[in-house]
Amino acid sequence: MRYRIAASDIDDTLLRSDLTISQSTKDTILNFQARGGVFVLSTGRMYPSARALAGELGLKGYLVSYQGAVVSELATGRILVDETMEPGAAAALLRKLEESGGQLHIYDRERLYVRERTPETAQYERVCGVEAVELHERLADHVERTGKRLTKILAINTPEATGVWLRQMREDFGEEFYLCTSKPYFLEILKKGVSKAAGIECVAAEYGLTMTDVLAVGDSDNDIPMIRAAALGAAVANASPELKAAADLITLSNDEDAVALLLQLNMQDRL
Numbered sequence: 001m002r003y004r005i006a007a008s009d010i011d012d013t014l015l016r017s018d019l020t021i022s023q024s025t026k027d028t029i030l031n032f033q034a035r036g037g038v039f040v041l042s043t044g045r046m047y048p049s050a051r052a053l054a055g056e057l058g059l060k061g062y063l064v065s066y067q068g069a070v071v072s073e074l075a076t077g078r079i080l081v082d083e084t085m086e087p088g089a090a091a092a093l094l095r096k097l098e099e100s101g102g103q104l105h106i107y108d109r110e111r112l113y114v115r116e117r118t119p120e121t122a123q124y125e126r127v128c129g130v131e132a133v134e135l136h137e138r139l140a141d142h143v144e145r146t147g148k149r150l151t152k153i154l155a156i157n158t159p160e161a162t163g164v165w166l167r168q169m170r171e172d173f174g175e176e177f178y179l180c181t182s183k184p185y186f187l188e189i190l191k192k193g194v195s196k197a198a199g200i201e202c203v204a205a206e207y208g209l210t211m212t213d214v215l216a217v218g219d220s221d222n223d224i225p226m227i228r229a230a231a232l233g234a235a236v237a238n239a240s241p242e243l244k245a246a247a248d249l250i251t252l253s254n255d256e257d258a259v260a261l262l263l264q265l266n267m268q269d270r271l
Contacts, residue, residue, distance in 0.1 A: 040062055
């Protein structure tokens, strides 16, 4: 088994399009763990949502959530990394986004907050298994008033508007924040220096390993740092063109149990 650590994105990578994980994939993950492998979920999802899925899969070891802003130990709940944004800068960025329309979510480590619940919020809650807290005030005002340190900001809009936002926010706030897209309509904003690559590197260090021991797989642009940093970076067949260009190989789609295939090939020393 060449790669001791396998890091996988969740949505559109490990999860099928119907948001399920096949029994075959679950069994392969457990087999990989039983043979001494370390399977790590590396996701933009919030910590409680990712932690629940890790429990469902019977994972051991560590969890990388919020694009690497939070790294935790599954057995104990110990937090290894907890990166948050400076409130003044976060409020300024939120104010700019609120002027542009669209749906905004803000997060601390444990909770999701919205100004008002919308149909988009309800869909997000269903997919991620979380419940939003309604603030009934502008999000920028709330952060400024309370001094809340945010873990992540998520801006939801059309793919076209999201692309415009990404360019504008990088130009105006790129020195202070890490900005990426996780879906064509999701712009994610975190503290500068956060990435899935940094999160997985932290996990590897806990085992006395490095990124040379890591196989990583993902589907979207937020996975690019992890894919580039891993010894072997794989893109699922349904991945974005940008991620495919960064990957060492392109495998099956998320609906064809791509993660299970990669784990099996790794255990057979065929990667």
